[in-house]
Structure formats: structure tokens, C-alpha cells
Amino acid sequence: MTQKIGKLYAIGVGPGDSSLMTLRSVELLKTIDVIAIPEKNKGQQDSFAWSIVRGAIDDSQMEGDRSFLWFPMSKDHNITVPAWKEGAATIARHLRAGQNVAFITEGDPSVFSTWAYLQEDLLEHFTDLDIEIVPGVTSLTAVPAATQVPLCDGEERFCVVPATYGVKMLPELVAAFDTILLLKSGRMVPELIRVLEPLGLLECATYVSYATDPRQRIFTDLRDVPADFCYFATVQLSIRGRKGVLRHGGQA
Numbered sequence: 001m002t003q004k005i006g007k008l009y010a011i012g013v014g015p016g017d018s019s020l021m022t023l024r025s026v027e028l029l030k031t032i033d034v035i036a037i038p039e040k041n042k043g044q045q046d047s048f049a050w051s052i053v054r055g056a057i058d059d060s061q062m063e064g065d066r067s068f069l070w071f072p073m074s075k076d077h078n079i080t081v082p083a084w085k086e087g088a089a090t091i092a093r094h095l096r097a098g099q100n101v102a103f104i105t106e107g108d109p110s111v112f113s114t115w116a117y118l119q120e121d122l123l124e125h126f127t128d129l130d131i132e133i134v135p136g137v138t139s140l141t142a143v144p145a146a147t148q149v150p151l152c153d154g155e156e157r158f159c160v161v162p163a164t165y166g167v168k169m170l171p172e173l174v175a176a177f178d179t180i181l182l183l184k185s186g187r188m189v190p191e192l193i194r195v196l197e198p199l200g201l202l203e204c205a206t207y208v209s210y211a212t213d214p215r216q217r218i219f220t221d222l223r224d225v226p227a228d229f230c231y232f233a234t235v236q237l238s239i240r241g242r243k244g245v246l247r248h249g250g251q252a
């Protein structure tokens with residue numbers, strides 16, 4: 001008899017505050033056979049996603065095995081692709097053994113998550129893989145919750161770009177969007193100041209790191225952001241107010 005392949009879950013565990021994990025994610029993580037956990041440094045078990053989970057569920061309440069997968073932070077595909085493939089192969093081994101696996105990821109799996117690569121790879125391993133994606137609270141909404149500035153209303157538009165790739169596009173984006181969320185802004189703050197100042201938009205930018213986490217920091221002036229690099233940092237650029245259609249009874 002052939003072994004039934006296990007089911008694969010991608011679980012978004014939210015932006016930092018463990019109490020923002022969904023009931024569905026907590027329920028699944030308590031009973032799943034294997035929890036697949038991304039780690040930043042090989043063998044270090046250093047994972048923001050895992051610390052979020054541990055804040056909501058006691059270790060003793062999780063029955064499954066832990067499988068740490070190393071995903072190095074690099075733009076070099078010669079480094080990242082083999083690591084993603086190895087991670088996918090590890091998950092595939094568990095699935096072939098009939099185990100259900102939950103891959104956890106910070107925020108939501110559909111927003112700049114290694115999940116995208118794992119999914120692509122695993123669909124090459126299996127033709128009939130049963131996948132469930134459990135959405136999580138994403139930084140895209142945790143950051144405006146911290147700034148208390150809405151992303152958009154009425155006819156307004158917002159967009160999301162990684163600062164690491166998108167700074168050069170800012171002059172075009174500010175002409176087309178009311179809010180721009182610049183993810184991965186940590187190292188990019190000096191460059192953002194350089195581009196936003198001549199556009200007269202520096203005062204529209206708010207920096208938020210570790211939104212919802214006890215380490216959360218908010219800077220309404222980018223020039224005050226400390227030089228030490230924080231990876232979990234986003235800049236919300238709000239140039240709203242041009243078309244407040246809801247406030248003005250629908251008149252553009």
C-alpha cells in the first residue's frame with residue numbers, strides 16, 4: 001500500500017504581538033505533526049516567527065516535531081536558491097512519510113515570504129499536494145495601526161514596494177499613489193531622506209519598526225531614525241488628502 005502524502009499548511013503568525021495570531025493558526029500548531037520553522041542563521045534556531053508562536057502557545061502544548069529550515073538573508077541567488085531547495089526537500093520528506101506539516105511565517109504567507117519559493121518548489125515535488133494557506137495579520141496593516149494614519153479611503157490608492165528595490169521609482173509612485181508602503185526600509189533610510197527631501201515629502205514619511213511588538217518604535221522624522229539597522233522596519237509615506245472623497249460627499 002502506498003503511503004498517503006501529508007497535508008501542507010502555510011501559517012501566517014502575524015507581525016509580532018503573539019495575541020494577534022489567529023484562532024485557526026493556534027489550533028493547528030497545537031496538533032500538527034511537524035512545525036517547519038525558518039531560521040536566519042544555520043543551527044541557531046533564531047526565528048522571529050517562532051518567537052511569536054512561543055508567545056501564544058506553551059512549548060508543552062505543541063505535540064509536533066520541530067524542523068528548523070535555514071533561509072539565509074541574501075540577495076545572492078547562488079546562496080538563497082540552494083537553501084530554499086534544501087528546505088523544500090526537508091518538508092517533502094516529512095510529507096512523503098505521511099506527516100502533516102505547518103510552515104510558519106511572520107506576518108502573512110503571501111507578502112514577501114519564503115513561502116512563495118517553498119510552494120513553487122514543492123509543487124514540483126508533488127502533483128497532487130493538498131495545501132492550505134492560513135492568512136495572518138500582515139505588516140501592511142500593522143504599520144498603519146501603529147501610525148494611526150489610514151492607508152486609503154474613497155478613490156485613494158496605495159501601493160507596496162520593497163525600499164531595497166523601489167527608491168528610484170519614488171518620483172513616479174508619488175504621482176500615482178496616495179500612500180506608499182516601503183518595506184525593508186531598515187538600511188534604506190539615508191537614501192529615502194535623499195530622495196524625499198527634494199520632493200518636499202519628508203514630513204509625509206513615518207518609520208515604524210517592530211509594529212505591534214514590545215520593541216515597536218515610531219519616528220515621524222526620518223532624520224531621527226537611529227543608524228543601527230533594524231530589519232523589521234517599514235516607512236509609510238502618506239500623501240493623502242488630495243481626494244478625500246468620503247469627506248467631501250463623493251466630489252473628486
Ligand SMILES: C[S@@+](CC[C@H](N)C(=O)[O-])C[C@H]1O[C@@H](n2cnc3c(N)ncnc32)[C@H](O)[C@@H]1O
Pocket residue numbers: 015016105106107108109110111112113137138139140142143182183184185186208209210211212213231232233234
Ligand atoms: C520578508 S518581509 C515579511 C513580510 C511579512 N510576511 C508580512 O506579511 O508583513 C519583511 C519586511 O516586512 C516588514 N515588516 C514585517 N513585520 C514588520 C513589523 N512588525 N513592523 C514593521 N515592519 C515589518 C519590514 O519592512 C520587513 O523588512
